[in-house]
Amino acid sequence: MALSFSEITQFLGHVWWPFMRFTGFFMVAPIFSDKAIPMQFRVMLAFILGLICSSLSGHVPAFNPFSFTTILLSGYQILFGWVLGYCVTIFMAIFTMAGQALSMQMGLGMAIMNDPSNGVNEAIVAKIFSITSIFLFLSFDAHLVVITVMADSFTFWPLSSPIPVSGLEHVLKMITWLFSSSLIISIPAMVVMLISNTVFGFMTKAAPQLNIFALGFPLTMLLGLIALSISIKGVGETYFDLTMQLKDHLYYIMGLKV
Template identity: 35%
Template sequence: MFTVSQAQIELWLALFWWPFCRFFGLLIADPIFSNKVVPVRLRIGLAIALAVLVAPVLTPPPGIEVVSPAGILIAVNQLLIGVMLGFAVRLMFNAVDMAGQVIGLQMGLGFASFFDPHSAANVPIVAQFINMMMLLIFLALNGHLIVLRILIESFAVLPLDARPLGAGGFRLLVEQGGAIFRLGLMLAMPVVGALLITNLAIGIMTRAAPQLNVFAIGFPLLLAIGVAAMYVSLPYMVVHVESMLSALTRTAAQLFGALRPG
């Protein structure tokens, strides 16, 4: 007769439960799967599938009961690791979103906004368009697979441990938030530069001919120049996304190294 002991059940549960927490933490913070359109049951099912696939190749879990103070601390640590990686990926999309908002403001389309279910707020239509382009390029470059690979490799750097995570990782992630402004301005710079030259030209025209109606001429001209500049600069967005993915890999390596318990 086949019998299963309580120790075997706890071992099997620990084998899949703690990796599930790390994957689920990524899915609730990842900019793709954290969208409110994605059901929670789908995230849980995907996290379970990933845990079942990855758990057999991981190092054996420590001999700690899942329902114990140490086991709960391990689960919290795994959840935090996944959430922090998902937040690092979200910084990339926030930089692109900021670029779209700057471009829309300079084009005079700051008032043309729609509700974005991704951020649960009203976002300019230019920002939504660029954000969607970023998402398509991210998927085309297998960015989602790169993020999963980074998280799976993190089990070698950050094994299952009940000790608190290193504070340096949280500080590093906060410092990376400043990259939103730098990357956003870099992405928006071609369009902003073209619109700045257009504004200077309009100013010179109105100075030379005061009878010109700046509102009747300026807004259509800025809109046309802005759309043309976006059309020319969008193909180069692939290069920026590739560089951001490379930077994400380096940031994740630094993050996991700083999160090691002291």
């Protein structure tokens, strides 16, 4: 059975466009974009998911590997997947920022370690929150949630749809969600640290002979560690709620009012 060139390109189009969208997603999405994961594995995973979602793509644009239009549409699909992956990055940054704020209040802002997987320096407390968020991300099957959203994107935002300008504006508005959510997570421990610092201030005023630096720093760190352990125990329910909010944000970007 001989296949014509048009039939071959039509089949490749059903696989190529979803493959480009998943490639853009895996470029920035947390865990998937980690340097510890080989590039070959990410490309293979994007190809497999693109092959699975090829039946969901419906009408696909014409695929001609020698045309400039194909290059532009490929870049558009990569950009769309990149935007959704960046939203997941914002979600994971919530817990890193909460750890950064808490480490500053505890006086551990100078306790910094190098993260070889990302090539950046990160506070130890922030790293604890980051590792915890990764475990929760996998235990709550949040990675399956975002992949499901990516699969639904071929139905709700077809391949030939125009650029979602309102969706891109909503990505910028998610920065406020990042700050407010990180504050919600870290506010209990921050209140404890504020009260302890206020008490130490009154103690210094009432008894100036006390060496507040020798006394206050270890106590502040101890209270901070206690508050940190209590805060992490209750972060699971908050994490689940934030995961559902992330799902709503992703669907909103695709034009679905949820």
